[in-house]
Amino acid sequence: xxxxxxxxxxxxxxGFGGLSVARYVDxxxxxxxxxxxxxYHSFPPLFYQVASSGLEPASISFPLRREMRGxxxxxxxxxxxxxxxxxxxxxxxxxKFETIPYDILVLAAGTTNNFFGIxxxxxxxxxxxxxxxxxxxxxxxxxxxxRASLCRNDRLRRRMLTFVVVGGGPTGVEIAGALGEMxxxxxxxxxxxxxxxxxxxxxxxxxxxxxxxMSAKSGADALEALGQLMVDVRLGWRMERYSDHVLTFADGxxxxxxxxxxxxxxxxxxxxxxxxxxxxxxxxRWKVDAFNRVEGxxxxxxxxxxxxxxxxxxxxxxxxxxxxxMQQARELARNLGRDSGRRKPFKYRDKGSMATIGRNRAxxxxxxxxxxxxxxxxVWMCVHLVSLLGMRNRTVVFINWMWGYFTFSSGLRLLxxxxxxxxxxxxxx
Amino acid sequence: xxxxxxxxxxxxxxGFGGLSVARYVDxxxxxxxxxxxxxYHSFPPLFYQVASSGLEPASISFPLRREMRGxxxxxxxxxxxxxxxxxxxxxxxxxKFETIPYDILVLAAGTTNNFFGIxxxxxxxxxxxxxxxxxxxxxxxxxxxxRASLCRNDRLRRRMLTFVVVGGGPTGVEIAGALGEMxxxxxxxxxxxxxxxxxxxxxxxxxxxxxxxMSAKSGADALEALGQLMVDVRLGWRMERYSDHVLTFADGxxxxxxxxxxxxxxxxxxxxxxxxxxxxxxxxRWKVDAFNRVEGxxxxxxxxxxxxxxxxxxxxxxxxxxxxxMQQARELARNLGRDSGRRKPFKYRDKGSMATIGRNRAxxxxxxxxxxxxxxxxVWMCVHLVSLLGMRNRTVVFINWMWGYFTFSSGLRLLxxxxxxxxxxxxxx
Numbered sequence: 001x002x003x004x005x006x007x008x009x010x011x012x013x014x015g016f017g018g019l020s021v022a023r024y025v026d027x028x029x030x031x032x033x034x035x036x037x038x039x040y041h042s043f044p045p046l047f048y049q050v051a052s053s054g055l056e057p058a059s060i061s062f063p064l065r066r067e068m069r070g071x072x073x074x075x076x077x078x079x080x081x082x083x084x085x086x087x088x089x090x091x092x093x094x095x096k097f098e099t100i101p102y103d104i105l106v107l108a109a110g111t112t113n114n115f116f117g118i119x120x121x122x123x124x125x126x127x128x129x130x131x132x133x134x135x136x137x138x139x140x141x142x143x144x145x146x147r148a149s150l151c152r153n154d155r156l157r158r159r160m161l162t163f164v165v166v167g168g169g170p171t172g173v174e175i176a177g178a179l180g181e182m183x184x185x186x187x188x189x190x191x192x193x194x195x196x197x198x199x200x201x202x203x204x205x206x207x208x209x210x211x212x213x214m215s216a217k218s219g220a221d222a223l224e225a226l227g228q229l230m231v232d233v234r235l236g237w238r239m240e241r242y243s244d245h246v247l248t249f250a251d252g253x254x255x256x257x258x259x260x261x262x263x264x265x266x267x268x269x270x271x272x273x274x275x276x277x278x279x280x281x282x283x284x285r286w287k288v289d290a291f292n293r294v295e296g297x298x299x300x301x302x303x304x305x306x307x308x309x310x311x312x313x314x315x316x317x318x319x320x321x322x323x324x325x326m327q328q329a330r331e332l333a334r335n336l337g338r339d340s341g342r343r344k345p346f347k348y349r350d351k352g353s354m355a356t357i358g359r360n361r362a363x364x365x366x367x368x369x370x371x372x373x374x375x376x377x378x379v380w381m382c383v384h385l386v387s388l389l390g391m392r393n394r395t396v397v398f399i400n401w402m403w404g405y406f407t408f409s410s411g412l413r414l415l416x417x418x419x420x421x422x423x424x425x426x427x428x429x
Numbered sequence: 430x431x432x433x434x435x436x437x438x439x440x441x442x443x444g445f446g447g448l449s450v451a452r453y454v455d456x457x458x459x460x461x462x463x464x465x466x467x468x469y470h471s472f473p474p475l476f477y478q479v480a481s482s483g484l485e486p487a488s489i490s491f492p493l494r495r496e497m498r499g500x501x502x503x504x505x506x507x508x509x510x511x512x513x514x515x516x517x518x519x520x521x522x523x524x525k526f527e528t529i530p531y532d533i534l535v536l537a538a539g540t541t542n543n544f545f546g547i548x549x550x551x552x553x554x555x556x557x558x559x560x561x562x563x564x565x566x567x568x569x570x571x572x573x574x575x576r577a578s579l580c581r582n583d584r585l586r587r588r589m590l591t592f593v594v595v596g597g598g599p600t601g602v603e604i605a606g607a608l609g610e611m612x613x614x615x616x617x618x619x620x621x622x623x624x625x626x627x628x629x630x631x632x633x634x635x636x637x638x639x640x641x642x643m644s645a646k647s648g649a650d651a652l653e654a655l656g657q658l659m660v661d662v663r664l665g666w667r668m669e670r671y672s673d674h675v676l677t678f679a680d681g682x683x684x685x686x687x688x689x690x691x692x693x694x695x696x697x698x699x700x701x702x703x704x705x706x707x708x709x710x711x712x713x714r715w716k717v718d719a720f721n722r723v724e725g726x727x728x729x730x731x732x733x734x735x736x737x738x739x740x741x742x743x744x745x746x747x748x749x750x751x752x753x754x755m756q757q758a759r760e761l762a763r764n765l766g767r768d769s770g771r772r773k774p775f776k777y778r779d780k781g782s783m784a785t786i787g788r789n790r791a792x793x794x795x796x797x798x799x800x801x802x803x804x805x806x807x808v809w810m811c812v813h814l815v816s817l818l819g820m821r822n823r824t825v826v827f828i829n830w831m832w833g834y835f836t837f838s839s840g841l842r843l844l845x846x847x848x849x850x851x852x853x854x855x856x857x858x
Contacts, residue, residue, distance in 0.1 A: 038844065039571060039842070039844040056486070056487035057845060058486075058487075058840070059485075065842070066839075069618055077621075079579060080578075080579070080844075081579070131845060132845060132846065135847070146468060147526060150509070150526045189498055190492075190494040190495065190498065191494065392829070392832055395828060396825055399825065410495075411487070411821045412487050412492075413494070413495070414490050414492060415468040415509075416467070416561060418564070418847040
């Protein structure tokens with residue numbers, strides 16, 4: 001086919017979904033441009049390990065340009081830039097640096113934190129929806145431990161040593177477990193002047209169980225495992241507000257803390273779409289049909305966490321997890337190569353879900369089958385290693401995990417704050 | 430000996446020097462407190478590899494608390510905090526968090542960048558005197574490449590692709606070599622829309638040769654190697670000023686660039702010392718005698734880059750390199766265990782010096798003996814691997830180097846800027 005006849009496919013987002021579309025779509029039919037505000041692909045399931053000093057940021061990040069050197073990406077080009085406008089009337093995507101016309105547009109920008117409009121919360125809590133957020137969380141947790149080890153005021157010290165995680169989903173459970181391990185195994189060795197009893201890890205969940213998206217057994221196992229790590233799990237508790245180091249619950253009780261890790265809500269990354277009256281839903285998701293077409297906007301598709309797709313058995317839409325994004329991406333890539341009459345509706349195959357609690361426990365649900373304990377942890381580890389991009393990353397992560405497993409020590413507890421002028425180059429001033 | 434009779438030894442700085450004092454001093458005589466503004470030990474010789482995406486920051490950083498779990502550090506405690514005052518009359522060190530009385534004080538805080546008072550320079554150039562500075566430099570270099578790959582204005586694109594390194598010492602030579610390799614080997618593969626010819630790397634050195642502290646042969650070899658990497662080395666050129674993206678030389682010529690990497694000057698880390706009239710010299714160094722006692726201040730010692738010690742054959746003082754710091758530290762630690770009449774004056778044994786240019790070339794001087802090329806690079810690699818703290822770091826660095834050596838590709842070209850609220854926790858506000 002003449003290259004001039006190729007349609008231009010623009011993909012916003014280089015996560016699991018966007019990258020899979022770029023990989024599987026027929027590049028003899030499409031000129032593909034992948035736009036991302038970062039030059040790297042991230043691995044969200046392990047952000048919590050960066051935050052808890054178990055992995056270095058580079059191990060769970062993979063440069064997109066490097067990936068695109070692969071044969072399967074021939075015909076794909078990477079464009080760096082944050083999207084500042086999507087004009088679906090003019091069919092253009094505008095970034096900070098350029099305006100890109102498209103024939104077909106795929107929204108695959110994923111999600112970010114949802115603070116449900118609670119004023120000031122964004123600045124006061126720490127979050128885990130990107131690698132820089134995880135690095136910040138790591139720095140702040142380590143900073144509390146350092147300051148607590150020097151502080152002789154009992155009340156202030158307890159405040160520094162109280163860590164509250166809000167949200168009992170996988171991320172909340174995983175970071176609470178990692179903090180529990182710090183309390184249980186790390187403090188005594190590395191912070192001899194802190195009494196481990198003084199460190200408190202509180203996990204707050206509004207519903208009556210943990211891991212609401214998984215089986216009841218998994219929720220119960222996670223609760224038990226967190227109890228063994230001395231995490232204070234509060235089910236059915238709701239956070240009301242957080243200011244002046246005081247977190248207040250709905251029942252009026254409160255706890256003093258300097259560190260609140262917020263994992264309680266996500267929303268689709270806000271994309272400034274103009275030229276249409278169609279809006280995303282309250283959770284920031286774009287409603288799509290079974291072919292992942294955004295309803296009401298021509299030539300625009302959405303996949304992954306930013307899409308809302310109803311399906312049999314999923315009245316509230318398909319779950320916002322990586323397998324959905326990757327399966328949708330693959331089906332969409334195939335459909336884009338088919339005549340419109342021959343396209344196939346997307347069907348999600350649930351391969352199971354899992355979460356880990358601490359160093360050698362996990363819970364795994366595969367259909368009605370449930371695994372727990374060390375075996376589940378091994379499954380968890382293998383699945384995550386295989387899913388990482390790049391042999392170098394897999395090797396380094398594996399070394400880190402083995403090192404941590406056998407020695408319980410981490411060379412990664414680095415309180416490494418950014419340089420003084422970090423946010424922009426001087427030419428932005 | 431009764432612990433109450435122990436003297437308290439406070440060390441400011443956990444670099445090569447400070448850490449060695451803590452390690453070798455007799456802990457039955459001294460209660461040792463090591464103070465550092467970071468919770469990790471860094472490895473300055475490899476900062477340039479972080480800046481050029483060859484290594485991840487965690488590989489050349491090692492948590493001080495982890496090191497101190499070792500047997501040789503029993504009796505040493507780590508105190509996190511930036512020093513805000515050293516009162517040599519009251520014998521106290523005050524940090525942001527506490528006031529620590531000392532009997533003996535060792536200054537081992539090292540050096541930072543010297544901008545020689547050129548106004549605004551600090552904010553406009555990138556530097557390599559700490560890991561966060563190196564990360565920032567890495568981000569900004571990658572950002573220029575991304576923007577250049579999208580820019581259609583020839584003049585702006587050339588400006589983005591012009592990288593100027595100021596200073597022809599080891600750091601300048603090493604970062605210029607790494608940028609030269611990017612131009613020569615990386616651009617074509619990973620930035621196909623950039624014409625490598627358009628990327629310019631300029632190394633500016635005021636004197637008539639490179640690597641002034643090494644042999645003339647090493648300087649000449651480095652010049653040749655940089656030439657092969659297409660680095661434009663300008664010897665005898667002086668930078669006059671840099672503003673509005675224009676770097677002006679002393680002869681009035683100028684070059685447009687967005688990226689100036691400043692390696693041209695260092696100065697002792699400014700320590701706010703009060704209670705004495707003694708001041709450091711113009712280069713921020715404290716003058717010490719042969720026993721590393723700071724002249725004119727009782728019970729205060731200085732070692733490493735922050736000390737100025739005259740010695741035979743070194744009329745301008747001993748060089749500011751790691752071996753001097755480590756040897757001084759070891760002798761000082763021994764002397765602190767000896768009665769004052771039996772102390773031994775420090776004598777520096779020069780074991781040689783080296784610098785690397787690109788991926789498999791280096792220059793090594795050992796006495797009158799000179800090595801170059803691949804063999805020198807192997808020596809360089811071994812010496813640096815052995816000097817790194819921690820087996821995990823050595824393993825990961827070795828893997829990265831081998832990977833880079835055989836594949837020429839790096840999984841570390843991550844433009845990873847900090848999170849939005851990175852500089853302080855909200856409770857500092």
